[in-house]
Amino acid sequence: MDHELTLRVDGTTRRVLVDPRTSLLDALRQRLGNTSPKKGCDHGQCGACTVLVDGTRVLSCLTLAVTRDGADVVTADGLAGLPDASAGEHPVHRAFVAEDGFQCGFCTPGQVCSAVGMLDELDRGRPSAVTGDLTGTPELDDAEIAERMSGNLCRCGAYPGIRAAVARVAHEREGA
Numbered sequence: 001m002d003h004e005l006t007l008r009v010d011g012t013t014r015r016v017l018v019d020p021r022t023s024l025l026d027a028l029r030q031r032l033g034n035t036s037p038k039k040g041c042d043h044g045q046c047g048a049c050t051v052l053v054d055g056t057r058v059l060s061c062l063t064l065a066v067t068r069d070g071a072d073v074v075t076a077d078g079l080a081g082l083p084d085a086s087a088g089e090h091p092v093h094r095a096f097v098a099e100d101g102f103q104c105g106f107c108t109p110g111q112v113c114s115a116v117g118m119l120d121e122l123d124r125g126r127p128s129a130v131t132g133d134l135t136g137t138p139e140l141d142d143a144e145i146a147e148r149m150s151g152n153l154c155r156c157g158a159y160p161g162i163r164a165a166v167a168r169v170a171h172e173r174e175g176a
């Protein structure tokens with residue numbers, strides 16, 4: 001039996017009927033017509049489906065939609081509506097363009113959502129597997145960026161540009 005959910009998606013409240021087995025990714029793409037999050041592996045291995053749910057990055061292919069009734073979902077498109085965005089773009093969007101952080105672009109929506117999520121995790125002082133000092137604020141060096149973005153795969157191999165884009169945003173924020 002289908003369940004009715006309410007999701008706030010990229011700033012708009014939407015109601016959707018889903019089978020309880022429906023993933024959040026399929027609810028977004030197939031029921032709500034939001035094709036910003038991409039279906040790569042559908043098994044939690046590539047990160048192409050990453051969205052922000054209540055401010056935290058999640059793999060929408062591994063998330064059952066019924067478990068997120070009432071949630072605030074932000075996709076790569078919706079990043080443009082966040083408070084730190086301007087002129088229709090989020091700073092992470094601009095940095096990916098400036099640093100040549102994509103080729104085919106299929107992984108990019110997940111990469112930019114993951115970047116926003118991981119920068120927020122850093123702001124909250126969350127360590128990663130490569131953080132040496134667990135008592136202080138982690139410094140965002142290249143190894144930290146690579147580790148924190150390691151859940152997002154890119155078949156084009158745009159990793160140098162992606163890491164540079166994340167570093168650019170982090171440095172811009174430091175200077176703000």
Ligand code: FES
Pocket residue numbers: 038039040041042043044045046047048049050059060061062
């Ligand atoms: S589609 Fe979700 S991790 Fe690959």
Ligand code: FES
Pocket residue numbers: 101102103104105106107108153154155156157158
């Ligand atoms: S830019 Fe093509 S998969 Fe990443």
